[in-house]
Amino acid sequence: MTDLADHFFRHEYGRLVAMLSRRIGMHYLEAVEDAVQFALAAAVETWPRVSVPDNPSAWLFRVAHNRVAGELRRSARRVELATLHGAEAEPDQPDQPHTFLAGDVRDDLLRMLFACCDDAIPAPSQLVVALKVLCGFDVREISERLFLSEANVYKRLGRARSRLREVEFELADLTSTELASRLPAVQSILYVLFTEGYLSSHADGAIRRELCDEAMRLSLELAEHPIGAVPETFALLALMHLHAARMPARQDGSGGLILLEEQDRALWDSREIQIGLEWLARSAEGETFSRYHAEAGIAAEHCLAPAFAETRWERIVECYALLEQLAPSGLHGLNRAVALAEWKGPRAGLALLDGLAPPSWLEGSYLWAAVLADLHRRAGNVGLAEQYRAIALAAAPSSAIRAALERRLRGP
Amino acid sequence: MPRYLCLQRSFGAGTEAAEKPSPAQMQAMYAKFNEWREKFQNNLVDLGGRLGAGRVALPEPRPDGPFVEVKELIGGYMIVSASSLDEAVRVAGECPGLMRPGSGVEVIEIHTPG
Numbered sequence: 190m191t192d193l194a195d196h197f198f199r200h201e202y203g204r205l206v207a208m209l210s211r212r213i214g215m216h217y218l219e220a221v222e223d224a225v226q227f228a229l230a231a232a233v234e235t236w237p238r239v240s241v242p243d244n245p246s247a248w249l250f251r252v253a254h255n256r257v258a259g260e261l262r263r264s265a266r267r268v269e270l271a272t273l274h275g276a277e278a279e280p281d282q283p284d285q286p287h288t289f290l291a292g293d294v295r296d297d298l299l300r301m302l303f304a305c306c307d308d309a310i311p312a313p314s315q316l317v318v319a320l321k322v323l324c325g326f327d328v329r330e331i332s333e334r335l336f337l338s339e340a341n342v343y344k345r346l347g348r349a350r351s352r353l354r355e356v357e358f359e360l361a362d363l364t365s366t367e368l369a370s371r372l373p374a375v376q377s378i379l380y381v382l383f384t385e386g387y388l389s390s391h392a393d394g395a396i397r398r399e400l401c402d403e404a405m406r407l408s409l410e411l412a413e414h415p416i417g418a419v420p421e422t423f424a425l426l427a428l429m430h431l432h433a434a435r436m437p438a439r440q441d442g443s444g445g446l447i448l449l450e451e452q453d454r455a456l457w458d459s460r461e462i463q464i465g466l467e468w469l470a471r472s473a474e475g476e477t478f479s480r481y482h483a484e485a486g487i488a489a490e491h492c493l494a495p496a497f498a499e500t501r502w503e504r505i506v507e508c509y510a511l512l513e514q515l516a517p518s519g520l521h522g523l524n525r526a527v528a529l530a531e532w533k534g535p536r537a538g539l540a541l542l543d544g545l546a547p548p549s550w551l552e553g554s555y556l557w558a559a560v561l562a563d564l565h566r567r568a569g570n571v572g573l574a575e576q577y578r579a580i581a582l583a584a585a586p587s588s589a590i591r592a593a594l595e596r597r598l599r600g601p
Numbered sequence: 602m603p604r605y606l607c608l609q610r611s612f613g614a615g616t617e618a619a620e621k622p623s624p625a626q627m628q629a630m631y632a633k634f635n636e637w638r639e640k641f642q643n644n645l646v647d648l649g650g651r652l653g654a655g656r657v658a659l660p661e662p663r664p665d666g667p668f669v670e671v672k673e674l675i676g677g678y679m680i681v682s683a684s685s686l687d688e689a690v691r692v693a694g695e696c697p698g699l700m701r702p703g704s705g706v707e708v709i710e711i712h713t714p715g
Contacts, residue, residue, distance in 0.1 A: 193628065193631070196625070196628070197628060198624035198625065198627050198628040198631070199623075199624040199625050199628070201624070202624040226621060226624075229624055229627050230622075230627065232627075232631070233627050233630055233631045233634070234651065236631070237631065237634045237635050237638055237648075238648040238649075238650065325623070325624040325625070326623065326625070327621075327623035327624075329623070330623055330625065
């Protein structure tokens with residue numbers, strides 16, 4: 190047996206860093222990361238020559254643990270470690286299955302996820318460090334995925350790590366107040382991670398999908414832990430799966446955007462839709478209605494519509510109105526106007542936009558101009574349509590978006 | 602079939618601080634090594650391994666001589682069987698772990714009596 194699961198090494202990296210830094214101390218995060226790197230390299234070296242061990246995770250844990258214990262023993266921190274860690278590891282200890290109970294690993298992973306979302310770490314650093322320590326991407330891979338320079342990634346990692354070293358807590362010890370303030374931050378980082386993949390203009394579809402898959406993997410860990418098993422998390426998973434369902438139809442082979450109404454609905458992934466709807470049903474248990482519920486509701490309506498023209502636009506308008514209340518943003522108003530125009534005609538959409546006071550970033554964006562161009566064109570206001578079309582095309586941030594706009598905003 | 606000793610030789614220059622591979626790259630390396638191993642399973646007699654610390658035994662005691670430590674030159678070894686030196690070089694030369702910047706492989710026939 191030599192086959193390993195997809196992303197086995199990356200995921201083991203995240204698991205091992207979380208497990209070891211909990212046992213040895215967050216203070217030694219970097220030594221832990223080095224030891225995990227060493228263990229993975231040892232696996233590459235050894236497994237193909239002999240065979241994959243019966244419990245590869247336990248093998249990696251033992252090698253990484255012995256390595257970091259050895260490194261720390263050799264260093265001047267020997268005394269500290271002995272106090273912190275108790276008994277030292279024997280070099281040829283048998284596997285310790287009790288260390289690998291799924292529940293424990295999940296606990297370790299979530300503890301690290303909560304640590305990465307510490308509010309003393311700036312949000313952009315939270316995302317970068319989560320990709321590093323939980324998802325096992327290296328600096329180059331992160332810079333490629335987030336369109337940041339490697340120097341910038343290093344800087345953000347450094348900031349996050351200096352804070353992480355100070356973090357020592359146990360999930361079970363968090364008070365309900367602490368938990369109530371931290372859980373939304375954790376959900377938010379998972380949402381951002383998903384969005385980074387979903388909205389990415391990366392030409393490589395596999396790379397876009399990978400970030401979404403990571404977000405779904407970690408969200409599932411959260412949903413299956415008592416600490417995160419709340420309706421908001423379920424709704425977050427619902428919206429991720431419902432969006433993921435449409436990914437195969439959303440971009441053409443070369444990274445070009447395909448608009449919702451142009452998409453081949455036969456390409457939508459029915460399995461993902463099914464999973465998304467199941468989470469949506471679970472999210473409806475209880476009284477909570479979060480922004481994730483509203484967004485999942487919108488995504489579900491799109492997934493359930495047999496054709497663009499048969500979309501239940503009134504439901505979508507309603508969800509956007511709720512979303513505006515829960516998470517005020519001019520963008521939601523804009524989206525509501527688009528849905529309203531599909532439901533009641535372009536003039537109704539224009540009237541709604543007239544009543545909004547968009548922030549300047551939105552009013553100057555290609556989205557705002559593109560919606561106005563489209564609605565004016567459909568309402569027969571040729572001059573205004575042309576004017577906004579030119580603004581939208583000039584403000585388009587990427588060639589993929591410009592190409593999509595050109596198709597969508599073509600003359601009457 | 603004749604057997605060949607394959608020695609991984611490092612060429613110091615040009616290898617300076619090779620970047621550590623990421624976990625994803627390591628998984629790719631692992632997959633490539635397995636492909637190679639499957640492709641040449643009939644040739645691979647002993648996949649050998651990396652060489653560690655060593656010591657020279659001599660018939661009579663001598664002060665530390667001018668011996669170059671073997672492991673400084675040779676990173677690892679393996680034994681393949683092949684019908685010819687050319688074939689052995691091809692087997693070893695396709696091994697993803699051996700052929701990379703700063704590393705190559707020396708293939709030597711092992712003479713056996715008979």
